[in-house]
Amino acid sequence: MTPAATTPPAVSARRPHHPGSHQDFVAGGRRRRHRSETRAALLFLSPWIVGFLVFTAVPMVWSLYLSFTEYGLVGRPVAVGLHNYQRMMTDPRVVTALGNTFVYAALYVPCAIIVSLGLALLLHRLMRGAGFFRTVYYLPVMTPGVAVAVLFSLLLNGNFGLINRALALIGIRGPQWLTDPAWIKPSIVVMSLWGLGGAIVIFLAALSGVPRDLYEAAEMDGASTWRRFRSITLPMISGAMFFQVIVLTIAAMQLFDKIFVLFGNPGAQTSASDASLFFVLYLFQQAFQQLKMGYASALAWLLFVIIVTITAIQVKVGNRLVYYEGETRP
């Protein structure tokens, strides 16, 4: 059997291989370089890998183990099988906390996308003072969540807060933001929208990447501003928007600091009914106030599964809606 008869035409077109030839020498050099690069890459990655394993992977495995135990910090965890998970299913406060968290996320994520995209569009158009305004909008991100919560507890005071005073100027009687159960979640949304600097920066970057010639061509075709936004801007930044939706949803599901300062700790600025019981706050109460580390770990895993599920759905849906430049679709 000749090589020509057994080898596909494309391969047979290549030059014949001679062991120990110059070709082998070059290939060996490439492989050595490749190995050396791999080693270097791993070396550079190793701090992150070690950090990930020590501070994320191992604690996650440990918490998964704890979720099947009863553990009160002293002594050894006592295995209780699925008891913590069964208890979760019958704990009415888990339902309340999850309900509040979902409602908040459903309110916050669309509002955050609209507000941050709106501000990014405005900042993108700015010619003068763009740097100044970008800095100004990013500043709240650097403000600690605790300070933001205290500040907003004053701003949102139902009787004397600045927000209600401003509303009164135009004849609107503002609600009792932080004490009326119906207004607690909207008020936390307002509070959270204050720190959207990160989202604005990402949208700004995405907007800068939209080719100008697309707008020019659309303008020549007589497309209106809205049409240009809908048909060019939105599709071109859909990747960034998709990323924002996922990140903001996860952040909303994990909201803690502001809630703890306003409603959760013994010296809380204000107090409210079940409307302020968010999932991570309940988890914290179980872990550090009631010292039920096993149950708290089970709650953490429930949240993890919920977030993973939501993210998977978002990715599935997002893949149909998001446009990636250079992507070809059947």
Place this chain on the structure above:
Amino acid sequence: MNSRLVSKGRRYRPALASGFAIAVLVVAGCSGSGEGNISSASISGTTTGAIARVAGTGTETGSAGTGTETGSASTGGAGAWADTGKPVDIMGWSTGDEVGTARADLVKKQDSGLSIEPDQNGFDQQKFATAMAGGTAPAGVSMDRQLLATYAAKGLLQPLDQCIESQHIDMTQFYPDAVKESSWNGHVYGVPEFYTTRGLYVNLAALKDAGIAADDIDTSNWDGITALAGKLYRDKSGKPDRIGFDPKIPEFLPLWAMAAGGSIVDDTGAPTLDAAPVVDALTWAVRLVDEQGGWASFKSFRDTWDFFGGKNEFVTDQVGVMPYEQWYVNVLAGSGGKADFTVVPIKAKDGSDLTFETGSSLAVPTGSPNAGGMCAAMKALTSTDAWLAAGAAREQKIEKDGGAFTGIFSANKTANEAIRSKYVKPTGDKNLDTAISTFYDTLDAAKIIPPSPAGQEIQQDYQQAVTSALGGADPAQALQQAQQAAMQAFKDATS
């Protein structure tokens, strides 16, 4: 050969990566599993060291490490409570003012070998839990007595019976209720430090406006209090401008339940949130709030008060009457005479004087690196001499900065009486003198919320019920739901 090399190269990368990962995992795993055992291993290890050096026996360590009620303190000999020479760091205990500093200085003077290291902040549950889980227990801890039973039941604190015996701590010098509140399951877990009681703060200017005398305020008559609140309440544009009577709920629901002849916890530590007196108290308090603008408005107004400042609610005439803790006299007395106030006793429905007390206790965590030193420190810091030193320091400060001696309220009854007779003198302000004497005179009328291993949960559950009722839920139903949750927590804690 080439294909073999390629194949080797392909194998090489995953092998290198996985080898590296395994190495890291082994390292991380070791530290991880070590961390898993740290709680028990290092706790018992530390205690082993401490006890081995002192008593030469390791028999007590197992008990201490496992944190059972028969820990080292109860099973070990007096040697287990000898000073190991390590610093006595007390989590949650900060010297703060001259009262703390003077006592710490006296301890240092009496025993130069005892090195007390105060904390910078008050007790923080998360900090304590993290330290205990990480095997870095402090030598001692200062916490609210209401938390002691919860931590004791979980094995995080050591019973002090042997400490009390070896150091000859005279527990009879303390108020019996404070000792009871520091005990669980027949063992004492804390040495009482402060003793905070409540009285009824009265805004005399508001009362004068309404033509009411302070002596007419009688909390044994709840309908009368509701009527009084109506007279003192004032609004502006539909918003509260002065709260007539603030029942201070949710925090003070236990007080009103006591006034009605009940308690939120029974003597066994079980919750009784749905008991008739508790339901009556909440129903009345919610109605009282509703008649003064409703909870949302009431709370929003209360949140605007400059509680600790010179423009506090008494100076600015924003409240008529409210129950509060004794130390608040200092805040109002420091308002430069602008707060026209006094304090009258709270009365139970049966007409007797009533107050409920809380306060901090010093305790020894399981795995304390110097349980003996902490035991000695607890004795010294809560002694009559230490409190008298605090009294002297307070008087010196007043002589220097001005002001009135409004009392120091420790859980040491002997010290309180000595301080009152030595340092508390007429201030020249009759109303302030009445306020101070009210608190001193009602010390013996103080009641406690009985200790419970589910104290934390019960507190959270009743507060939740109160806020639900204030939000419109039926008080009886809200308390019934809270009772179910609290009872489950109690069963979990005692099973």
